[in-house]
Amino acid sequence: MGVVLSLSGVGRTFGTKAALENVSVEVAAGQFVCVVGASGSGKSTLLSIVAGLLAPTSGTVTLGGTPVAGPGPERGLVSQSGAVYPWRTVERNIAFGLELLGLSRRERRTRVDWYLAETGLEPFRRALPKQLSGGQRQRVAIARALACEPEVLLLDEPFGALDVQTKEDMQVFLRSVWRDTGTTVLMVTHDVEEAVFLGQRVIVLASDPGRVAADVPVTLPDDRELTAKRSPEFLALRAQVEDLVRGYHRRHAGAVA
Known part of the structure; x- marks a missing residue:
């Protein structure tokens, strides 16, 4: 699989505050990649930059080798509100x-x-x-x-406003559509369980400024169903990602204190 989406050294500041710093991520064609992180990690800012709604202060974003310079039909964006x-x-x-x-x-x-x-x-x-x-x-x-x-489907907390049962139904639905269409997906979510269930990789962002702390491969079958959430492998992966998110959040909170 070739790289379809590439972020290289991406940074974004708002005034004197750095929201993102030196973020480099590559997404292969057809991959499902989830991004998680604590509050202040710049998840939605990152997705807005990929969507072309925000320009990076530093670094580059390319899609199929072409620099992203604004919104375009080759990137489909779905937000929490729909x-x-x-x-x-x-x-x-x-x-x-x-x-x-x-x-x-x-x-x-x-x-x-x-x-x-x-x-x-x-x-x-x-x-x-x-x-x-x-x-x-x-x-x-x-x-x-x-x-x-689109070449890439961008999802910004798309199920964040739904009740638990509907959210899980939508997770199964989304995986089914992804398998049927072969679309590359980059999804931002605050829900670690959702990220591990949906993604083939989980990118963990550290906070203030947002930066890549870990890139965790999800070693579960691509045809997984909700019952996978009860498997030892799934629970171990979820715990690993949760520990990473909490660990970087605690370190930042301690530094601020």
Whole structure:
């Protein structure tokens, strides 16, 4: 697998405060990589830079060898709120980016139909977002992002506002969609269990400023189900990542004190 996304020495300051410092990460095509860290580690800032919503103060971000200089359709972004359009039906939400890309009506319909089926939203094709549950609205947001066939799907705490059962349902759903589409995924989450369950790698960021503390490979089968969370291997990996996150947080807190 070739490298599709590369961050090299990325830093970002806000005034005199450094949010990120010397962050270097490479993501291979088709990989699912999760980023975790305590408050102040710059997780969302990092994702905003990759999305092209923020410019790095130092370092570079490249996608397929091309420098990232702003937002673009080759990067699909889904946030915690999902931000679906309340006046558009489910199918018209999914079609939105395809309209901007200028795809023909036939191609838009083909892609929308496929993602409606893939995400289990076919029965809600003509529903408005207000008629959907929180999990269903996030499925719409993910389907809309994927329908444009981005090189990388960027996820910023996408299930953070959902209840525990819905969150786990969405985790299984997301892994299924990732396996079916082969899309490269970079996801930010504060939930270590979620990161270990979803990712093939977990990047741990230290805090103030945010910097890479560890890059932990997840040695679990890619076809894992929720029962994997009870396995000794999973519990050991979760404990390892939690210890890393807490360890770097405690060191920073002690230094500040």
